[in-house]
Amino acid sequence: MNETPARADDIRDQHIADLRAALQLAARLLAFSAGREADADPKQAARLMRTADDLTDVLNRTGPLSARSAVDQRMDETQLWRQIEDQGERQPLLTLGEAQAVVQLLRREGSDAADELATRLTRRLPTE
Known part of the structure; x- marks a missing residue:
């Protein structure tokens, strides 16, 4: 079977999608870490949240328009x-x-x- 080779645009799009996914994960992990640090080190928590916000801003500013209606x-x-x-049962x-x-x-x-x-x-x- 002959497969059509991937176009360069398709490969770049996939690389960009992979990078965006990695940045989204990093932003979520930073925000989670900020929550864990909030009591012990509020300054560090604030730095982590600022970094997560910066990543989110970059993603929002550079991302494709949402295809969702x-x-x-x-x-x-x-x-x-x-x-x-x-109003189900509350859980800690x-x-x-x-x-x-x-x-x-x-x-x-x-x-x-x-x-x-x-x-x-x-x-x-x-x-x-």
């Missing part, structure tokens, strides 16, 4: 609202630092559902 985005937000409203899943980092990330996300979830989480966090 507005309908898909509304459906995603509808599903988020459904999950937020679900996060450390205080992780919860604080999640609240910060939700506030940066900017959707109404994320803001509502951040508000609900903040109400449950102890005040300092």
Whole structure:
């Protein structure tokens, strides 16, 4: 069988996609690490979050336009609202630092559902 060799554009596109995926993973890991460091070393946590934010900004600034339609985005937000409203059994899943980092990330996300979830989480966090 003769296979058509990959075009140079296709290979470059795949390399770019691989690099973007690696940067997305790095940003998530930095944000997670910031949450873990929040109590022990707030300055280091802030540096980690700034770096994660910088990576996210680069990805947002340089990425292709999203192929998702507005309908898909509304459906995603509808599903988020459904999950937020679900009053199932509560589970202790996060450390205080992780919860604080999640609240910060939700506030940066900017959707109404994320803001509502951040508000609900903040109400449950102890005040300092």
